[in-house]
Amino acid sequence: MQVFKVVSRVKVQGERRFPFRVVGLAPGADLYALARAIVAAFDFDFDHAFGFFDGKNPYRAQVAYELFKDMEMAQGPQRAAPPHVPAPPAPPAEAQLALMLLLETVDRHALMRETAAFLARRLEEELLPHAPERLRAALAGQLRTFADGLLLDEEQDEGSSLPPQIRERLAQPGGLDAVLGQLQVVGPVLSGPGLLGPGLPTGREEHGVKGVPATVPFGRQATWTFLFDYGDDWTFDVTYQGLQDAPPRVRLPRVLDALGTAPQQYPDWDA
Known part of the structure; x- marks a missing residue:
């Protein structure tokens, strides 16, 4: 069996270590099967896209294996819609690139601090009226800490990777469409010449997950980021630990070792 160690980047409150699971997978299993095994090992529902x-940051990765790629290939060439039919939504990769460009134009740390403060105020409005008077001041402090922990990015600021000419164009009316056109987004791959400056990726190498052997990415590097559920962004560090003999009469995939409590996929905030 193929053995993978998966470490969640979310630590359950009160526990000292980040939870991990060691998963055994059948030889020849693909990345789709590995994703399903990881999600099951952490007691999540396998109900969202992944990659x-x-x-460490999936949205700035240079190489990606994503379910979106399989979905795009399955859809095949798209015919143009009749004039009276609304245009289809932008493909996920183009929307992802647009978000990356727009985020480079704002002070993200300031934005997240303001968002955390707003979230703390709303939580106070919703929750404090239900708390005893003697606990409200302490709870208000706890809610602010909770909001900060949810929203503030503790990683080092990597700085902007946008060349000045792209930043200036984005600030103009219709600038985002102009920059996307210059970058020539073809599906999920950037192939535009000339405009990309130092520090901005020239394109991302993208693959599907179905039919791709689970060990293929790990021939490039030892550890990969697994992202499940774009938006909630559950992230895990996945390391391939090699081949081992499977226990007799054991069905794979199987959790071989585990430490720590898995975070709740859908917390019951009313509990």
């Missing part, structure tokens, strides 16, 4: 990425 494997070569960087």
Whole structure:
């Protein structure tokens, strides 16, 4: 069996270590099967899209293996819609690139601090009226800490990777469409010449997950980021630990070792 160690980047309150699971997978299983096994090992529902990425930040990764790619290939060429039919939504990859460009134009740390403060105020409005008077001041402090922990990025600021000319164009009316056109987004791959400056990726190498052997990415590097559920962004560090003999009469995939409590996929905030 193929053995993978999966470490969640979310630590359950009160526990000292980040939870991990060691998963045994049948030889020849693909990345889709690995994703399903990881999600099951952490007691999540397998109900969202996912991907494997070569960087800590999936949205800045240079190599990606994503379910979106399989979905795009399955859809095949798209015919133009009649004039009276609304245009289809932008493909996920183009929307992802647009978000990346727009985020480079704002002070993200300031934005998240303001968002955390707003969230703390709303939580106070909703929850404090139900708390005893003697606990409200302490609860208000706890809610502010909770909001900060949810929203503030503790990683080092990597700085902007946008060349000045792209930043200036984005600030103009219709600038985002102009920049996307210059970058020539073809499906999920950037192939535009000339405009990309130092520090901005020239394109992301993208693959599907179905039919791709689970060990293929790990021939490039030892650990990959697994992202499940774009939006909630559950992230895990996945390391391939090699081949081992499977226990007799054991069905794979199987959790071989586990430490820590898995975070709740859908917390019951009313509990």
